[in-house]
Amino acid sequence: MATSTIGAKRKRQTPEEEKKRQEQDEVVTAAFALSHFMFLRDRIQAGKKKKIIKDDTEETLDLLLRWTSDPPKNLPEATTAVLGRCSKPIRKQLTMSDVKGDQNRLMLSKAQVDKNFMPLFEESDTLLGKEGTRVSVYGPDGKVHEMVFKMWNEKTPVLMSGWNTFVKEYKLSMYCDFLTVLMFRHKVTREICVAIDFTRHPVARQLSERISKIVFKGEDKD
DNA sequence: AGAACACGTCCTACGCCCCA
DNA sequence: TGGGGCGTAGGACGTGTTCT
Structure with a gap:
């Protein structure tokens, strides 16, 4: 039930397509409501302890493994037109x-950034400087x-600076x-x-360490 | 001047690893 | 085997800047 956005093109829809799209929207809305309800319930169950109940279910693991094993989706034309190394x-x-409004930042895994992004940087880039590097981020x-x-x-x-x-x-x-x-x-x-796509899954909680490791760090394998 | 926003640092939870 | 140290990610909160 994942809804991806990359490659989605706006075109006139037939009544059947429009109905189908509305049904999909309703499913996504329901997933949102369920996510929010489960989040609040978990926080109540967690009580005074700040411990967050994490998603360690096999269903979620299976869902995410299928997602990560998908072949790379088509990037929008605007992105592929300028895609170099x-x-x-x-x-x-x-x-x-x-997603917190007052934070305005997206934190990334250092290990994955080091491994995947760093090879693209050159000495002339100012990533490690205090000001960082201005990047153009191509949305879905x-x-x-x-x-x-x-x-x-x-x-x-x-x-940061625009993430919000x-x-x-x-x-x-x-x-x-x-x-x-x-x-x-x-x-x-x-x-x-940077190109960013997002995929919505019916996941209501933070992933457990086990699932994160299998799904995300497993991608590091060459 | 106060509010809102943006940014940076610190604290905490948690997992991993090493050693006794 | 378990406890202590360490590293990392996520969240909380403080501070500086901009806006009204």
């Missing part, structure tokens, strides 16, 4: 801090958003939205760019 994609489940629809990619304390890679707008524009939600983040060099300008 390209990194391996990083996948990530959105967390509370990623090919629209470009200007953001800053930097390392905090030389250990935490974050995407991105979250609002695509109505991203914690836990149920999963990002595919791809870094590449612009074919003409040679600047560092």
